[in-house]
Amino acid sequence: MPVVGISRSAKGYCLISVLETMKTYSAEEGLTEEAIVTKLRICRYHHLYLHSSLRNNSSGTSRWGEFGEGGLLWGECNGKSFDWFDGSPIDELLCKVREIYGLDEKTSFRNVTISLEGRPQPLYLGTATQIGVIPTEGIPSLPKMLLPPNCAGLPSMYIRDLLLNPPSFDVASAIQEACRLMCSITCSIPEFTCIPSAKLVKLLESKEVNHIEFCRIKNVLDEIMLMNGNTELSAIQNKLLEPASVVTGLKVDADILIKECRFISKHIGEVISLAGESDQAITSSEYIPKEFFNDMESSWKGRVKRVHAEEEFANVDVAAQALSTAVTEDFLPIIVRVKAVMSSHGSSKGEISYAKEHGAVWFKGRRLTPTVWANTPGEEQIKQLKPAIDSKGRRVGEEWFTTTKVENALARYHEACDNAKCKVLELLRGLSSELQDKINILVFCSTLLIITKALFGHVSEGLRRGWVLPAIYPLSKDYSMEESSSEMDLLRLFPYWLDTNQGNAILNDVNMRSLFILTGPNGGGKSSMLRSVCAAALLGVCGLMVPAASAVIPHFDSIMLHMKAYDSPADGKSSFQIEMSEIRSLVSRATGRSLVLIDEICRGTETAKGTCIAGSIIERLDDVGCLGIVSTHLHGIFDLPLSLNNTDFKAMGAEVVNGCIQPTWRLMDGICRESLAFQTARKEGMPDLIIKRAEELYLTMSRSNKQTSSTAHHGPSVGYSNVNGLVGMPDSLGNMFEPPSGTFGLLRKDVESIVTAICKDKLLDLYNKRSISELVEVVCVTVGAREQPPPSTVGRSSIYIIIRRDNKLYVGQTDDLVGRLGAHRSKEGMQDATILYIVVPGKSVACQLETLLINQLPSKGFKLINKADGKHRNFGMSVTSGEAMAAH
Numbered sequence: 001m002p003v004v005g006i007s008r009s010a011k012g013y014c015l016i017s018v019l020e021t022m023k024t025y026s027a028e029e030g031l032t033e034e035a036i037v038t039k040l041r042i043c044r045y046h047h048l049y050l051h052s053s054l055r056n057n058s059s060g061t062s063r064w065g066e067f068g069e070g071g072l073l074w075g076e077c078n079g080k081s082f083d084w085f086d087g088s089p090i091d092e093l094l095c096k097v098r099e100i101y102g103l104d105e106k107t108s109f110r111n112v113t114i115s116l117e118g119r120p121q122p123l124y125l126g127t128a129t130q131i132g133v134i135p136t137e138g139i140p141s142l143p144k145m146l147l148p149p150n151c152a153g154l155p156s157m158y159i160r161d162l163l164l165n166p167p168s169f170d171v172a173s174a175i176q177e178a179c180r181l182m183c184s185i186t187c188s189i190p191e192f193t194c195i196p197s198a199k200l201v202k203l204l205e206s207k208e209v210n211h212i213e214f215c216r217i218k219n220v221l222d223e224i225m226l227m228n229g230n231t232e233l234s235a236i237q238n239k240l241l242e243p244a245s246v247v248t249g250l251k252v253d254a255d256i257l258i259k260e261c262r263f264i265s266k267h268i269g270e271v272i273s274l275a276g277e278s279d280q281a282i283t284s285s286e287y288i289p290k291e292f293f294n295d296m297e298s299s300w301k302g303r304v305k306r307v308h309a310e311e312e313f314a315n316v317d318v319a320a321q322a323l324s325t326a327v328t329e330d331f332l333p334i335i336v337r338v339k340a341v342m343s344s345h346g347s348s349k350g351e352i353s354y355a356k357e358h359g360a361v362w363f364k365g366r367r368l369t370p371t372v373w374a375n376t377p378g379e380e381q382i383k384q385l386k387p388a389i390d391s392k393g394r395r396v397g398e399e400w401f402t403t404t405k406v407e408n409a410l411a412r413y414h415e416a417c418d419n420a421k422c423k424v425l426e427l428l429r430g431l432s433s434e435l436q437d438k439i440n441i442l443v444f445c446s447t448l449l450i451i452t453k454a455l456f457g458h459v460s461e462g463l464r465r466g467w468v469l470p471a472i473y474p475l476s477k478d479y480s481m482e483e484s485s486s487e488m489d490l491l492r493l494f495p496y497w498l499d500t501n502q503g504n505a506i507l508n509d510v511n512m513r514s515l516f517i518l519t520g521p522n523g524g525g526k527s528s529m530l531r532s533v534c535a536a537a538l539l540g541v542c543g544l545m546v547p548a549a550s551a552v553i554p555h556f557d558s559i560m561l562h563m564k565a566y567d568s569p570a571d572g573k574s575s576f577q578i579e580m581s582e583i584r585s586l587v588s589r590a591t592g593r594s595l596v597l598i599d600e601i602c603r604g605t606e607t608a609k610g611t612c613i614a615g616s617i618i619e620r621l622d623d624v625g626c627l628g629i630v631s632t633h634l635h636g637i638f639d640l641p642l643s644l645n646n647t648d649f650k651a652m653g654a655e656v657v658n659g660c661i662q663p664t665w666r667l668m669d670g671i672c673r674e675s676l677a678f679q680t681a682r683k684e685g686m687p688d689l690i691i692k693r694a695e696e697l698y699l700t701m702s703r704s705n706k707q708t709s710s711t712a713h714h715g716p717s718v719g720y721s722n723v724n725g726l727v728g729m730p731d732s733l734g735n736m737f738e739p740p741s742g743t744f745g746l747l748r749k750d751v752e753s754i755v756t757a758i759c760k761d762k763l764l765d766l767y768n769k770r771s772i773s774e775l776v777e778v779v780c781v782t783v784g785a786r787e788q789p790p791p792s793t794v795g796r797s798s799i800y801i802i803i804r805r806d807n808k809l810y811v812g813q814t815d816d817l818v819g820r821l822g823a824h825r826s827k828e829g830m831q832d833a834t835i836l837y838i839v840v841p842g843k844s845v846a847c848q849l850e851t852l853l854i855n856q857l858p859s860k861g862f863k864l865i866n867k868a869d870g871k872h873r874n875f876g877m878s879v880t881s882g883e884a885m886a887a888h
Contacts, residue, residue, distance in 0.1 A: 001044050001198075003097050006036060006073075007051035007089040013073075015039055016090055018097045018109065021202045022443070024249065026113040027090055034124040034585055037076045038164060041125065041134055048082040049096060051089050072125075072581075112249025120166040120541055121558035121589065126582055130563040131496075131535050133163045140497030142535055145465070146544065151457030154194045158247075158454045166541045169474040169555045171243050175455065175543030178239040180469055182459040185232040190223040192453035197248070197443045204439060207432040211303040214272045214431065220445050221265040227452075228258050236452070244448040252444050260441045271304055271431050279306050283317070285324040287332060288361055289354040293320070296359070296413070300421040308427055312420040319413040323361070326409040327352060331363045333381045338365060355388070355400065360410055362388045363401045462545035466500045470540045470551030475593040486593065488512040488537065488627055492549035495528050496535045500547075506665040507549075508532075513648075515596075515621055518631040520652025521676035524663035526631040527563065529652065530597045533629060534561045537595050556627075557593040560586045564599065576604030587620055596621055596628035603633070611636040622646045635673050747807055748782065752836055754860050755801060755853060756780045759838055762852055763845070772841050779839070783821065785832035793817040793839060797846040799853065800837040805829070808863045811853045813846035 005016040011030045018025040031039075054073075085092050094109055128134045132141035143160045167175070193216055200217070203209045209217075227233035238254055245251050273280060280301045283293040297316070306313050331352050338350035350365030363385065381403070388400040402410075435442070462468075475486055489512070494505035506525070510533060520526045536546040540553030562582050583598060590596050601617065602610035611634045618630055618637070622644045629650075638649075651672035653664040661674060678698075682691050760778045767775045783789055798817050802810040802824060814820040817837060824830050840846050858864055 001046040003047045003049070003093065003100065004040075004043065004045040005049040005051060005085065005089060005093040005096075006040075006054065008053045014089060016093050017043075017045075018093060019198060020097055020101050020103070021198045021205070022110075023108070024110045024112045025090070025094065026111070026249075028113065028122075031122065032124070032585060032589065033072050034126065034582075035122040037072050038123060038125040038128050038134065040076050041128075042160070042164065047096070047100060048077070048080060049085045049093060050077065050082050052084055052086045053089075110249070114246055114249070118168045118170075120556055123164045123166070123538070124560055124585065126563065127534065127559065127561040128164060130561050131531055131538070133160060140495075142496060142538075145496050146461060146539075147454070147457045148461045148464075151453065151461075154196060154450045155454035155457055158450055159458065162542050162544075163538060166538065166559075167243070167246060167543070169472070171246055172472060172541055172543035172555065174239050174242045176469055176472065178236050179455055179459050179543065179545065181232070181236045181239065182456055183463065183469070185236070187230055187232050189233065189456060190226055191219075192449045192456070193219040193223060194450050194453060195220060195446045197446055200442055200446060201439055204432050204436050204442075207429040209428065209432045209435075211272060211428065214268055214428070215274070217435075217442065218265050218268045218272070220442070220449055221261040221268075223449060224261045224445050225258060225265065228254075237448070240448060240451050240455070243451055244444060247451070248440075248444050248447050250440055250444050252441065257441070257444070260438065261445060264435065264438055264441065267434070268431065271308065271427060273302050273305050280313070283320040285320075285327070287328055287352055288324055289352070291356070292354040292361055295356065296417050300417075300424040303424045304427045309420060309423040312416070312423045315416040316413070316420050319409070319416040323406070323409040323413045326403075326405045327361060330381050330384060330403040330406050334363060334385070337379075337382070355396065358388075358390055358396065359414070360388065360402070361406070362396075364399050365401075366399065458544060464501075465547065467545040467547050468550055470536075470546050470548070470553045472540050472543070472553050472555055474555045475557070486513075486554045486627060487552065488554060488595075489550075489552040490533065490536050490546070490548045491551065493532055493536060493551075494547050495532045496547045498547075508665075508667045510667060512627050515618070515626065515647045516629040516650045517618065517637065517647060517671075518629050518650050518652070519633070519635070519672045520631070521654050521661070521663050521672065521674050522680040523676065524652035524654065524672070525665040526652055527599050528665075529667065530561060530563070530599050530629055530631060534559060534595075534597050554593070554627075556595045557591055558589060559595045559597075560589065561597040562586055562599065564603075576602075579604055583617065587617060590621060590624050590626045590628075592625040594624075594626040594628070596626050596630075598628070598630045601630055601632050601634070607634065607636070610634060612640065615640040615642050618647065619643060633675055635671075638671060748803055748834060748836070751801060751803060751809065751862065752780045752782070754857070754862075755836065755838070758853060758856055759799070759840075759849055762849055763840070766845065766848075772845060774841075776841055780836050781838070783835045783837065785834065789817045789821060789835075789837065793837070796839050797841070797843045798837045798839045799846050799849045800835050801853070802830075803834045803836070804865070805832070808865045809857060810865050811850055811857065812866075813843070813850040815843060 002017040002019045005018075007014045007016070009029070013031040013033060013036045014027055014029045015031060015036055016025065016027045028039075085096060097103070097109075098105060098107055123133060125134070129136040130139060132139040133143060135141060143156060143163065146159055147156055162175075166172070195213075195216055203213060224237070227237045241252065241254060241257075282290075282297050282301060284290060285293070335350050335352065350363065353362060353364040354360075355362055384403045384405075385401040386403065388396045388402045390396055488510070490508075490510040492507040493510055494500060494507050498505035500507075508529070510529075512533075518526055518529065532547070536548060536551060537553055537556060538559050539546045540551060541555050541559065546553070562579070579602070583601070586596055586598070598617075602614040604610075605613075614630075614632060614634055615637050619642055621628060621630070622642075623646075625646050649669070649671050651668055651670050653666045653668045654661050654672060654674055654676070655664050656662075661676060661679070663676065678691055678695060681694075682688070756778055759780075763772070763776065763778060766772045781789075796817075797813065797815050799811070799813045800817065800820070802812075804810070810824075812820065821835055824835075825833060838849075840849060854864060854866065
């Protein structure tokens with residue numbers, strides 16, 4: 001695992017990664033905060049260092065990013081173990097690595113930094129999570145769709161890293177051409193032995209490579225040469241030299257590669273014993289148990305060729321024969337005599353046995369003493385028996401015996417085996433030492449096979465799923481809308497998580513020449529469309545297959561997707577704050593060569609101002625000239641006086657079936673103002689009484705809007721007598737959202753009273769439905785500033801309400817109230833927060849009460865800072881009437 005350091009400069013953030021085993025380092029500069037958090041999220045590192053340049057507040061403390069820029073990075077690093085460092089970031093971090101691993105000061109590290117010039121921006125965190133490149137609950141994993149189940153491990157990691165760090169156009173073209181050749185080959189392919197580069201280097205440098213690993217290394221080299229010897233496979237291999245060079249930071253010519261592979265493979269084959277060699281069989285004897293010789297010799301025989309240790313192997317053979325002779329002469333006559341004497345009493349009472357824990361062959365049985373000594377067979381051997389002793393000189397047991405001759409023969413055999421084993425280890429270490437000069441070639445070969453296996457697996461899975469290789473083309477650096485026009489065509493596109501072979505995917509044609517404003521009903525497929533376009537574009541710029549019948553994809557300089565945003569009470573940020581922060585990153589980085597995808601823009605704030613902000617963002621993206629899609633339910637955007645030159649209006653279609661409006665999940669031109677909100681609410685189980693009342697209110701509001709619109713256009717302008725200059729609302733609605741008046745103490749009492757009442761009613765309902773076994777008393781306990789919950793809450797489920805100083809509430813549930821309260825109070829401005837809690841019977845009940853309070857407290861006049869639980873639900877697809885429905 002690498003040692004990672006993070007610094008900041010005028011160019012942006014810099015991620016420095018040092019691999020001690022490989023003696024390499026890379027420094028990726030100009031990264032955004034989102035990109036560097038994405039890399040940290042998927043990177044396993046040994047040590048993490050943060051440079052002092054990250055401290056951007058006036059106090060210079062380590063709480064550098066809790067507020068403003070840097071907050072996302074601070075949230076990722078907070079709670080993890082890290083150290084600060086100063087000075088030149090690269091030089092100081094290399095010094096830290098030398099200290100950690102005890103390396104000499106003169107130890108040098110090779111720079112393998114890959115230039116970002118000509119490459120798309122690394123994937124942003126939001127984009128990576130919303131298409132499942134980084135595993136996210138409820139989001140279909142894109143990498144899992146690209147490979148068959150038997151292609152996990154290193155190939156899967158390569159594909160994931162490729163998606164997170166899209167390559168340059170030249171590398172993407174090489175990958176795509178290799179995939180195209182893979183689609184048409186007719187020959188068999190190797191198994192593709194995959195060895196982690198870091199493990200390979202560590203074993204060679206420590207001289208700990210065993211026989212099995214040497215065989216695997218030889219397999220890697222032989223498979224490289226096998227591909228080179230086949231016309232079809234060699235063309236693929238040559239195409240993948242550049243991608244392998246990008247990963248390893250090594251440039252290797254094809255001819256030199258094959259020459260080195262041939263030399264190293266031959267050298268390994270000259271030393272290592274390969275399968276099928278018969279001159280190193282385990283010793284066998286008629287009277288000595290097989291397990292004894294197997295345990296003594298299997299750890300070193302068959303490792304190296306016998307010719308390199310002929311003397312040691314011969315000594316073992318001689319010692320083994322001497323041991324067999326000693327056992328036969330000293331123990332066999334006794335066993336024959338014992339069997340003769342004891343035959344009338346059943347089974348024999350003496351045998352030659354293997355004492356495994358002592359590594360010895362001894363006689364096991366009763367020591368037979370003849371009544372009369374008459375020089376009969378076996379008497380002399382019985383007289384020679386003596387108790388067997390262990391390595392510490394202690395008697396082993398009452399039934400274990402040996403003789404001096406057997407004991408001496410056994411000692412000589414052990415000595416011969418030890419000498420042979422030492423010789424074998426010496427040969428293996430010597431071979432490791434000789435190959436250290438070839439580490440770069442071995443690393444390159446291993447990486448090349450990993451990439452080859454990953455792409456073969458991807459092509460196999462892509463063909464099975466009906467995917468295709470797109471046509472990709474570069475966008476020049478001096479790109480401008482006047483000189484050339486970018487375009488992306490995705491014909492018969494379908495969601496990457498659906499399988500067309502099962503007939504459950506709606507196919508859409510996306511001909512993108514400009515920015516799309518996308519409207520459509522709830523459940524109409526807008527979110528699925530954005531995810532599908534994002535995935536297809538990302539796969540295209542990486543040179544991979546896409547889920548479509550045909551595709552033309554430009555090599556974007558960045559692909560950015562913003563989906564649903566959720567609040568972060570721990571950081572004191574609302575969902576709209578987070579949405580604005582993420583969209584700010586997208587808009588500020590967008591160029592005429594970017595793909596920008598924003599789902600349901602400005603959903604988290606008041607409609608009128610949210611509509612205007614959304615309109616301004618769309619104008620900005622239109623002026624930049626990027627391709628993209630902005631989906632929205634804010635239909636007021638179409639009434640704004642926007643200046644748009646590069647924007648088209650698209651909609652997810654709907655149709656009338658049996659008098660009901662239903663989505664078609666198909667992309668079409670135009671604007672769809674129908675949201676199907678009532679149908680969606682009814683489908684999700686909302687009571688008909690509420691739906692009918694909502695329809696009545698909607699009709700009333702529609703008439704009022706029409707009258708207002710008529711007055712505004714044909715009569716005098718009407719103003720609102722509002723002190724703050726805000727649009728007013730009817731008293732019946734306005735009063736409903738007024739916060740309770742009075743002091744903080746009165747607010748706490750009001751919250752306590754209403755929360756207690758809601759919980760009592762819910763628990764009584766659950767008890768009547770037999771969802772809980774007993775009706776518990778509802779006790780709302782207050783924990784004031786500088787107070788802690790009692791120990792009785794440990795291990796028990798509870799709901800809690802935090803009352804902030806701005807009179808806003810936060811509702812949560814937990815099984816660790818003390819820990820959760822400590823986490824909240826560790827945030828700035830929350831140290832003196834008051835908490836109310838109620839202990840409830842079980843986590844399931846706590847979750848239900850949490851949801852109930854979040855839904856009901858706003859209607860009681862309280863302001864909440866968490867209106868969503870942040871979980872993805874109902875993502876996927878449904879099928880009705882035999883017709884496939886794409887997910888929303």
